[in-house]
Amino acid sequence: MSIQLTDNVSKAARRDILDLDQKINSFRSGDIADEAFRKFRLTRGVYGQRQPGVQMIRIKLPYGRITADQLIRIADLSDRFATGNLHATTRQDIQLHFVKLGDSPQLWAELEDAGITLKEACGNTVRNVTGSARAGIDPLEPFDISPYAFSIFDYFLRNPICQDMGRKFKISVSSSEKDSAYGFMHDVGLVPRMQDGQRGFKVMLGGGLGAQPFPAQTAFEFLAEEKVIPFIEGVIRVFDRYGERVKRHKARMKYLLNDIGLDELLRRVEEETLALRVQTLPIAEKLIYPTTVGIDDLTPSASPIPTSDNPKFNTWLRTNVFEQKQSGWYAVQLRVLLGDMPADTARALAQLVKQYAADDIRVTVNQGYLLRFVRPEHLPDLFTALDTLGLAEPGFDTTADITTCPGTDTCNLAISSSYGITRALEVLMRDEFPDIVFNDDIKIKISGCMNGCGQHSVANIGYHGSSLKNGAYVLPALQVLLGGGFNGKGEGLIADKVIKIPSKRGPESLRTLLRDYEANGFDGEYYSDYYARQGKNYFYQLLKPIADLKTLVDSDYIDWDHTEQYVTEVGVGECASVLIDLVATTLTEAGEKLDWSREALAEGRWADAIYHAYNTFITGAKAALMSRDIPTNTQHGIVSDFDKTFAGVSSPNGADFHEAEGDFKTLVFSINKQEPAETFARQFVAQAEAFLPAIQAYRESQIELEGLPVLQELSQAKDS
Template sequence: MSIQLTDNVSPAARRDILDLEQKISSFRSGDIPDEAFRKFRLTRGVYGQRQPGVQMIRIKLPHGRITADQLIRIADLSDKYATGNLHATTRQDIQLHFVKLADSPQLWADLEDAGITLKEACGNTVRNVTGSARAGVDPTEPFDITPYAYAVFDYFLRNPICQDMGRKFKISLSSSEADSAYGYMHDVGLVPRIRDGKRGFKVMLGGGLGAQPFPAQTATEFLEEDQVIPFIEGVIRVFDRYGERVKRHKARMKYLLNDIGLDELLRRVDEERPALRVQSFQIPTNGENDVPATLPTFLSTLTDRSAVENTAKYQAWYKTNVFEQKQAGWYAVQLRVLLGDMHADTARALAQIVKQYAADDIRVTVNQGYLLRFVRPDNLPAVFQALDALGLAEPGFDTTADITTCPGTDTCNLAISSSYGITRALEQMMHDEFPDLVFNDDIKIKISGCMNGCGQHSVANIGYHGSSLKNGAYVLPALQVLLGGGFNGKGEGLIGDKVIKIPTKRGPDSLRLLLRDYEANGFDGEYYSDYYARQGKNYFYQLLKPLADLKTLVDTDYIDWDHTEQYVTEVGVGECASVLIDLVATTLTEAGEKLGWAREAFSESRWADALYHAYNVFITGAKAGLMSRDISTNTQHGIVSDFDKTFAGEVDFHKAEGDFKTLVFSLNKQEPSELFARQFIAQAEGFLQAIQAYRETQVIQEGAPHLQELSQAHDS
């Protein structure tokens, strides 16, 4: 069935969607190897699930911002193509699960019709740009970062410098010094500041989670607003050129920064300055503090407001889920959503509440909830009633009782144990035994199904990630306990310590011990991470050590949460069998595609883009040449250097060592122009023709190439 595309779908998105449809067809017919197709579909938001034959679709929502009609569209599409569930993520995306691969192009087309994209939601690209959900209404913000988040998102979407990096790249913008968007764990984290009457940002670089979490380093305390996008472009160019590309576990920017140091990284960023698409990028911010002109004028018809306002639940909800905006007389309402999951029917009903009572500007929050803006104070009781009927008025938004979690083994290939099950158990235990924790917003609890950190456990005051333990011949599900992350009393962002690993069924016991210990021994007003630092890691190890005693195991310890069968560790099922391919030929085909993109960008007068595509022709062609001689490299810079040495003196390429390197790296020695782009593309085309001819001669002389097997690798 052909894809139905409306006039609302942009030409760029239209081409992407049709390309996805064509690639799916080629993949099914065996014309595209699995690993190449996997790489392609990930950058289109299509991610393989733990269950074979179905996909998770990640919907990319810049800054988590969405309208009521867009929420309805996503809900309708979840009913049509998925399970009727909308899962909000810690990166302010919404995910749909159990989607058939064949349905993904039309699903994407229907999203684009509503102004929503999947492009670069996964894969080795610039992921969704996140930001403080309170931005624009935050009483403590120096200015609204919303237009800046959108500008960063737009600038790097489909930008050639970040289409095929060694690894993903994450950017966040916080609304104030509180850093509520966790800039300190991002590749680039921005915090707004005003200096001498000028707007700018504190810039942090090289943060990251995963098995080896790194806190970001401060690149500058103040960068003027018009320099933010040029600076980020320079950082991405450096990461693309020098970042690891073979050892996946070392391929994030945090490792590059750790290897070369901040001063050297910034020097290389400065070297890229001449080649940038723009030298200054001014972001329009008119009217950002204004009350929206399109707010509903509806006033609640609730006859007895006081009867609602005097209930204990309303009082708790008002205290924890509502705050007055910086626009005097207007209120924001925050929705606590268990596991980040919302049924499509609930989402549609929520959209109607927004249309009736709030601004058409819903924000998905980094703790998997939602935020509604510009609610009149007189309408708050009616909003509470409407939300309560949907189960969306539970008090305790972003408090200790509001746990952040990833889907874990419910859908993820990489998860080791259940995240959802332990989250439910911990929240129920706190509800029953520590009811006042709905008023505590100092302790944050976060859970991931594995060490990779989608639930952001490393930046929690109390964090857990899924694991396993061996007891003789048996394996049981486990939790790694991490403590001391998050923010301390000075507002500093910290990475948690791994303290101890315990059977997962003892998770509630561990949290109970930690909370009671803090109640008994913490100083008044002492932040939990400061308390952890004061007591020390060994104190907490000894506190929890009895729970790690495997001699006291019972039968239920061998069964994971939400399961009835005995636990076994599982590797996610591959999506198809391995295939045999000629890797050199495949790489040369890829270089040819990049040459086509360079020509197209040139025809549209996009000189900087054309140059970067041509640069990638050199990189990909040189990689193919090195592969033909069984020489492996791990960075783009290494590819150029090794090709320069290996092929020096071969007339078809360059006469002397250093010539090729000089040619390729001339990319950042001058400003992008029509003349330079025309010349550089012509040189890239000539180089590719020479490599292709060399390969043809090599095959004639040495015989047909050995076909190599590519098998399915995990998505991430």
């Protein structure tokens, strides 16, 4: 089936979509190995599910912004290609599940027609740029960060410096000092500040979650706004060059920062300054993102909010509605259980937005939605309409509003159910702690495994899926984490792992924790401060009876939402096998990068041409080292090892790789010694054009002398 593309699809997106379609066909015919295809499709937002033959599609929404028509388009596509469900994530994306691989190009084409992309929503690149949902209307903000979040997203989209990094890279932009976008757990976290009348940001570096969470370190208390994007580019270039690439669990920026220290990292970033695409990039004057599209009359209403004797409306008003910094206008926050919204509900919500609010919906970091610029006199009618859709549950972003990942419902990595325990905990709080919908201090977050998509490590009370062994039997478990999130000083904290308990005892653990806090917490004491005051051992002893395996019952061996006995498994996976020549595959990648370099050169994109040429050197050198069974790691290590190994070696095509040790390193790392101007770009690309054929000739000669290589067996995904 040919892909239908409209005139609204940009040239760059058109090529990406057709390229995805072509790669899918090559993959099905066995011409491309799984590892190469996996890297390719992930950076196009196509992610293999736990179930064989279907994909999760991640839709990239910078700072969570979406219009009513875009929401309708996603809902319609979910009905056509997926399950009719829209899953909001903690990174303000929307995910569609159970999509056939072959349908993903057409789905993407129809998203691009509506101004939405999948590009770089997954994979080892810059992921979605998250931002405070309240940006632009936040009473506490020094200025609207929306244009900055969008510009960061736009600058790094399809940028050569971040297309093939060792691991993913995450950026957040908060709207105020409250850091509601959780900058302290990001590779780069930005908090807006004013200094002497100038806009700028506090800059944090090297935060991250996963099995070993790290809080970010403060690089600058204030960096002028026009220097922020160039600085981030420098950080990414350093991470790309020096970051781990083989040991996946050590490949995040947080480990590089931990290894070399902040001062050394900043020194290396400074070394990149000359080579940056731009030295400064002012934003505020360049882009003012519309926040009130769809409002015919911007005159604020002088009407008060109508009174009501409906207790649910009054509770909803207190917990889900706030007055914007624009006096007379109100924002409405939607609590969405599990982050899941049926397509019909999404379409109905879009119509309510068109009727009552600005055409500027924000997906929130706690998996809800925020509507903006609602008149006070419209709040009762909007509440009634939302309540009919099941979208007027009180307690948005309170203790009762749990953040969770999909867990074993769809994820390959999940160990136990996230959705089931989330439902059970929310029922517990509704029945036994009804007033908890007014508590916005304690945040509960749940992940299906230690990787942290549910952000359990920055929760005041967190859980992640695990397992426990009891004799010959295994049961589903929850690792309990406490003390993360924000304390009374507004400081972001990483939670402690306290104890592991059987999953079915999750409600009992939460009941115990909440009752203990009610009984022993000081008036107004933040939960994380209470945890710090009592200490980890206090909570270990408190929860220890719940962890006692001597008191297990049969139901403890069955996970939430299941009826069968629990077994530990990491999904069905994307498996079958294929034999490939890894060196040949790597050389093919190098050739693609050289083609991109030539294309950028022809279009006058000098900085892009230089970086693509740099990647040609790196990938070609990696292939040569692999041909000699020399392990490769960081890009810097590849250059150094190639420099030592191939000094004075001649290619069969008559070219010396380099005459003396140090020459290759000098050549490749000249990338940050020159401005990205035309003369250097043409010279550098020409050198790459000479280098790659020499490597290819060397490999052909090696095969003639030594015979065909032993093919490597890799897993190959199947498509239904």
